[in-house]
Amino acid sequence: MKIQKRTIALCIYFGLLVLPIYWMLNMSLRTSADILGNFAIYPANITLINYINIFTDHTWYLAYVNAMIYVCMNTVFSLAFALPAAYAFSRYRFLGDGQMFFWLLTNRMAPPAVFLLPFLQLYGNMNLLDTHIAVALAHCLFNVPLAIWILEGFMSGVPREIDETAFIDGYGFPRFFIIIFIPLIRGGVGVTAFFCFMFSWVELLFARTLTITEAKPITAAMTRTISATGLDYGLLAAAGVLTIVPGALVIWFVRNHLAKGFALGRV
């Protein structure tokens, strides 16, 4: 009996979890006039007009492409910088390691709002404003520390004897690291890539500040629509639904490692 009560409670919770997303989906399938004119629990006249508008207007669909470009760039950067550093933290004691790790973490905790103005100047001085690489680099501020944190957890789970054996067998460090070590923690690398992707994808403040038109991501495009043309709820909802799709796809691929990844590899 107890199990059943639990299941019912869980179902109610998941119902509430899905409800706001469902409501946005509902709105995205109706015209604005329909939304404002009559209240309906489900769309009576399903229309794809909002989605068609987005896919035929290049300012909209390019915004998706822009976001995808810098998110992928950032994921690659973050992994490339974080992998060796995480290995160092998981295997070696060195001068100032504890302080270094803490300093890296403080950047994950730093309020993005603090960095807003200086970032504008810094990237402006380098003539990088409104480029994908600017956003990708800026997102390294919080993604590299996070990636190091997660990877370090996964790497510490690999016994050190493996490293020792490989070094005795005559492997140099780079060859050992790429051929033996990284494949051993590929689950962890996948999860870390997911987290970098996710945090770069959901971030708005830097992305909006550092871009104007050429590299403007979808999240920023949405806020500008609100202020410029009043509110076209149908269009807004459709754009919102489309922003959920990439994340949902990526979750599906890492679902088995997801829980461990959220625990930063430390279970």
Add this chain to the structure above:
Amino acid sequence: MEKWQNNKAWFLVLPAFVIVGFNAIIPLMTVVNYSLQDIFGPGESVYVGLEWFKEMLADHRLHKALQRQFIFSGLVLLIEMPLGILIALAMPRRGWGVSVCLVTLAMPLVIPWNVIGTIWIIFTRPDIGLFGVGINSLDLLEMPFDHTAYWLYAWITVMAMEVWHWTPLVALLAYAGLRAIPEAYYQAAKIDGASGWSTFFYIQLPKMRGVLTIAVLLRWMDSFLIYAEIFSLTGGGPGNTTTFLSIYLVMLATMRFDIGQASAFSLIYFVIVLLFSFIFYQALLNVGRGEKV
């Protein structure tokens, strides 16, 4: 695990140090520089020493925002931690339900933060939102539900959004902790005739301590930095009732062009966050040590 002592490991950390340092140290120095000056325009500035800091520390709007921030972050922990643990306990441990639960739980976490705000605007508006229309049609409230009109409704909406958005993270962490408990522990508890409650308090909760510390750390920090969701949902209003630290800071920095003032505020904000990071980091280290013994 005993680690090797080798200072050459610095070479492995160097690339990460450079990229993060480039993004963190230069901007931070810029902020320090601004915070000591009064800037009228390009090239026109006067050194004012600690004036901006004195002014910001005495600013009652900052005090109010800080107060709100603490209440908000406190409420976040109070609601999300127990709820997340309950969900993790209720989740199935094997079978097809596991994947469904995990994927559904992770959904809100991959939605861009301002879209979260948009979802909740659409969901709670009194004219088109399911929640807004629903609760108003019940006719229970003294004044009709509208989160733009009354501070309490704004807070309820913001809290509902925050709990909806981030409780899944706590649940996922707690679930990861629960799954790591060997089956033998439960069997032993069963043989001893332990009740559900004592199994929870003496086995599950202690075993989840590490992941729950991470959860508290992440939730406290991230709720302290919250910006985009609230910016797109309430914009800090009605009045200033949902103006938290980040929102107030961006307002100062972009709308009133008081760069010096905003920079001083940034540094005060940063120091507060740093202080908490340090406390939580120490807590985290201690948890790690406790488990190894």
